[in-house]
Amino acid sequence: MIGDVLTSSILFEALRKNYPESELHYLIYPHTKPVVEHNPFIDKIIEYDSEIGKDAIKFLKFLKLIRKESYSAVIDIYSKISSAIIAKYSGAPLRLGFHKHYTQPFYTRTFNYKDVPETKAGLAIENRMQLLKAFGKNFPRELKPKLYISSKEKGSFRKKLVKQGVDFDQPLIMCGVLGSSSIKTYPKNYMASLLDTLIKEKTNGQILFNYLPWQKTQAQDIYNQCNSKTQSRIFIDIYEKSLKGFIMNCANCDLYFGNEGGAANIMKALNKPTFSIHSPQIKKNYWAIYENGKNNRSVHLEDYSSIVFKKTTNNVDLKPEYFSKELLKFMHFNLKNPNQRGANKEIS
Template identity: 30%
Template sequence: MTEKKDIKKILVIRFRRVGDAVLGTSLCTSLRKTFPDAEIHYLLNTPIVPLYDGHPDVDKVISFDSKDDKSFLLYIRRVWSIVRANKYDVIIDMRGTLRTLLFSLFSPFTAFRIGTKKPYSFIALNHPVDNRGDKTSNMIDQNLAFLKPLEKLTEVIYCRDFKLYVTDSEKQGFRDYMVSSGIDFSRPVILAVVSARLQHKIWDKERMKQVLQRIIENYDAQIIFNFVNAEQEFAVSVHQEMNNHANIFTNIEANSLRDLCALSANCDFFFGNEGGARHLVQALDVPSFAIFPPKIAKNRWLPAQGDRFAGISPDDFCSKLEQKAMTYEDRFNLITVDRVWESLQPMLDRYVKK
């Protein structure tokens, strides 16, 4: 019979994008608190691996990059080499795809092979979890449900905090760069995302500009636009249409996820479109307000909603049933400038006013 002391190595399979992986850290933290002597491995896509440098609840990050997916045979070989080399006592498959199921399939002697219950999960899992049925639960609770089978072994310590970490030297180094780029830290500094990876997730540009103008006029805030290369043209156009306002900065570049963490840690507040950057700033405990597009449930993707972390969604003003008869654009237009300002202003008064 497996006992708590027998749990020496744990693999958490996440892959995916920034937001999913950041929220997954609450699972790693819960595992660390429950099995303090175990070695925890976190499996991610290569581009997001640097986020977990120095993370106290992740002992090793295993990266998969594009070359591992060039052929199914290469993928199988990589999976086999990982499980063979580590002989995990617990595998938690947060993705629940046929491809990720191979980690459990190749580990028949692993005591706890945990993943989402699906029609095909019986092939490899011995502890399938039905954690996708409740559409009202947030992603943190959905992730932590994977720990339920481990209650047979010991008392599980559940932690809903998801965190990232920046070193003092990283923060200071980026702060110096921000100062050299024109930032005055005696005044408020806000990180803003006016664009998005997918065009349909971008809130109306004219409305965004009006809110940004109100922020500048009321708080004399310095607003740094964050964007990836593909979004730069859109972000720069917003700045140009605001007459290249001196309070807006498009010249401060975070060229890596570690840089984005350091930039975020030096800001007083986050405002903008929902996405991976918003998850990242929340994990760094930076107050934030996000605009959620239609079909992206705020209650699901914004854990710990309250005075410090908030957002606005079409669901706040119209039921899902009513929205079914509306176009996507009409649903998005439920988010007006005044509705955003009504919720945003009290947060800015609390966290930005200096």
């Protein structure tokens, strides 16, 4: 969800450049707000609490508020029943969404999902950008998602990390040790093995763990499987419960390594190098955003095996030895010169 909201924000930059006088609103879930705060292309953020959709009266009141905005166009990236109803009730003469038989009647024009990317941006970017064709103007095929953060807030969290023992004269790595679900998670023993290899070769690396609050026990299990030297380089007690806090910690890291997901998308939007491990059940070409093999790199079982996995398959066997050398090469390239580490969009 977080990655979806962040990625969809590219549409605002594209629309603003073609319609500089337009007023652009973004309807999002409240918990995703930190990834679009301070975005200069968004005029208004409308928060939609999921509880609203569970109460008919509250939902009707919300629909009336949307209708009062008198939108000339609505773009529904979500394209689910609930969002399609909102789009239809808005009364906008132009309503765009993705082609699905059960929501098509709610839109004035729909688009099919692309199967093959045409650029290095990846399908997640290209599928969104194609909806802008409905406006009939010359929009780019791709744009890169960006996070706009306060330099003051970043500095505040940097000081906090220093107090917690982080040494910024040494590389700081954000590790996505767990995915958002079991099928999106690289096996824990494999992850521990990769961390041991990483620290063995890059002894001055410092590691922060990223995981969801309910995954703390699993994260601790991965930590326990690491050898003592690796454990000494992991700040297991540094954890930000809020998305805003996590973003600020990411902004103070040098790169990302771990499971593909929202954390990797956040790091890319901060212009930080990423090395992501894809789940076999998800097509790599969808979320492999802006990969060049150097600053952004990802691996998928299909890179090393011709086996095609079905979505119901849980037995993943993307062994560490398949790509450990690639990971180390990525680390050495992106951490060799502290002065060349990724920068991010900051506001004063």
